Amino acid sequence: MSSGMESEGAADVLVIGAGASGAVATRVLAEAGMKVVCLEQGDWVSPDEFFGHTPDWELTSQKIWHPNPNVRGRPDDYPVNTEESDVNPLMLAAVGGSTVIYAAHWHRFMPSDFRVRTLDGVADDWPFAYEDLAPFYDAIDTEMGVSGLAGDPAYPETASPPLPPFPIGRIGRRAAEGMNKLGWHWWPAPMAIPSRPYRGLSQCARRGTCMQGCPEQAKASVDLTHWPAALKAGARLVTGARVARIETDRAGRATGALWRDRAGVDHFQAAEAVIVCCNGVGTPRLLLNSASARFPDGLANGSGMVGRNLMMHPYAAVVGYFDEPLDSWLGPAGQAIHSLQFYETDADRGFVRGAKWNAMPTGGPLGMRSAYGGKPLEEAWGANLHKTTAKRFGRSFEWGIIAEDLPDEANRVVLDGSLTDGDGFAAPKIVYRNSENTEKLLAFHLARAKEAMEAAGAYEMTTTELMRDCGWHLMGTARMGRDPETSVVDEYGRAHDVPNLYVYDGSVFVTSSGFNPTATICAIALRSAMNLVETRGR
C-alpha cells in the first residue's frame, strides 16, 4: 500500500461485500444501532444498464452481462484462474452482488441437508438443524417478497410465502403432466420475484431476462430489498472499494481492513468487528491474502480449511422439443416448477444424495442458435438453420439438474502465483474436479430426466452432461463447525481463531445441498447477525 494512506473513523462493524449476506447483515446491525461501514468493490447498477426490454438482450447476455467474470471482464471484476477446474465460478461485483443477475430460485434446504453424516454416512452434519433455521427462512421470505405455494410435500409444514405463486404456464403444465404420469413429485416453483407489487418492487412483467438484470425492478435483488433500509438506518456503503487485506493486532484480533479506491488511494477502515461476505471464492481469497507473521497460512486458517471443500453444484440439463407452441421465452427465466423426486438418498442407486430439478424456459432465438455451435457448417447453418429454428424455437423447455456436490478437501480456492486483479492483488485459482459420486449421480438423474421428458411428450431431446459455466453457487470454503481443528467458523459465523472476525456468506456451508443457496445464505446471515446483536458486549 502507498505511504499516502487515508484512515477512516472506526466502525462498530465493518462488512466486506454488499451482496446477499452483506446486505442482510448490514441492515440488521444498522437497525440495531451499530455504526456499520460496508466496503464493496463494485458499484450500484441502474436498471437502465440492463437490456431485457430491448432486442439487444440476448447479444449482451453473452458478454456485457455474462455471469462469468473472466468473460465479462469489467474493471470491477477480479479474474479467476480456472485451468484446473471442471466448472467456472460465476458472480457479479456490485451492490447486490450476484443477486443482481441471479434467477431468484428461492428454495430452503430440506431437513436431511443438515444431517448428511447421520443419515447417509458422508460429509458432516451441520452445527444446527433445519428447525433452527426455519424461523429465519420465514423472516427472509417476507423481506424478499417470495412468490410461492405452501404445502410442498417435500418439506415439513412451512409458513405461506407472502405472495401467490406464478402460474406454471404451458411449459410447466407439460412438465407436470409428464411427472404425474410417472407418479413423480413436482411443485409450483418458489421465486424471489414478486407475482404482485410488493414493498417497492414492481410486479414481475415476465420478460424472462432475470439473469441479465431486471429492467423492471421486479426481482428481489438485495440492492432493492435491503440496501435502502440499511442506508436509511445509518449504514455507510463505500463502492469502488477493493479490500486488500484484513489487519490484526498483537492479540490476534481483527482491527479493520486495508482497501484501495478507484483513484488508487489506499485507505484503512478500522472496526471493532469485521464480517466477510465476499462469496465462496472471494472470502477465502481475502482470508488467504490476509496472511501475516501471526497467521502465516492465512487469517482464521488454523484448521487449514480456508479455501478447501469448495462446492459449486455441477449442473446438467435435458431440453425436450414438443409439437406445439409453448411460449418458451416467457419468464420468469428461472423455473416454472421444480421436482425433488430423486433428492433423498436411495442406496440402491449406487451413490448418495440427490438433485433438485427445475423446469425452465429456453429463451430467445440467438441462444438457441448458439447451442448449435460445434456442429458441421451444413448442419448448423443454411436452410437447416431455418428448419431447426422453426421446429424447435418456442416449443421446448429444459429440465435442469442441480447436483448435490459433496465437500472434498482437494476441491479448493488458492491464491494464484501470478494472476492479479486490476489493483495488483493476488487473484484466486480454482482447483475443482467432479467426484465419482457426482458422476454417478448426474448419470442417474439425466436418465430419469429423459424419462420425464418422454412422459411429457417430447419428440426429441438434447442433453448437456455438464455445463461448464454453471458455478453460480459458491460454497464451503470457510466451513462452520464446532471443532476448530476441522472448521473455520462456529455456527454463528465467528472465526475460531479470531474472535471478532466473522464469515456470513456461502463459504460457511458444511454441505451444499442440491438447492439454489441464496435463501439459505440470507437466512444464515440473518441468524448470525441477530446473534451478534444479542451477544454484543458479552
Place this chain on the structure above:
Amino acid sequence: MAKEDPIRFTAADRARFAAIADHLIPEAEGMPAASAVEVQNAGLDHVLSLRPELADSVLRGLRSGGEEDGGAAAERLNREDPDAMGAIGLVASAAYYMHPEVRRRLGYPGQVQRPVTPAEEDDFRKGGLLQAVIDRGPIYRPTPEEGGAGG
C-alpha cells in the same frame, strides 16, 4: 467500435460479409436471406457497437482469402480460422434475429411485458394436476437425532 469508426468496414468488407452471411442464413423455409434484412449494414454496425471485441476477428475473416464466393469463404474460414468464422456467424445471426421482420416471421414478440393476469392464476390446479402430487404424500426425511446410524 463501429459507432466510433464506421468507415473501418469498407464497401468491399460489407459485400463479403453479406455473401458469407447469405450462405449461413439463406432465403429458405419462408425466411428471408440475411442480406435482405441488412445485416451487412445497420445490423453489422449495431451488433459491433454492443460487442466491439468481435470486430477484429470479423475484419480478419473478411479480409482473408482470395476471390471466392460466400460459401467457399465460409468453408475455408471454418477450417482455417474458426475464431473469425465464429465471430462472423455470431454477428450475422445476432443482427438477423434482432430484426423485426425476422421476429415477425418467427412469431417471436421478443421479451415483452406479460404480467400475470387473474385468468392465469392457479393454473396448476386445473384438472387436479397438483392434487395428484398432494395425494402422494410427504417425500422428505425428517430431522433425525444427531449422530444416529449412518451409512
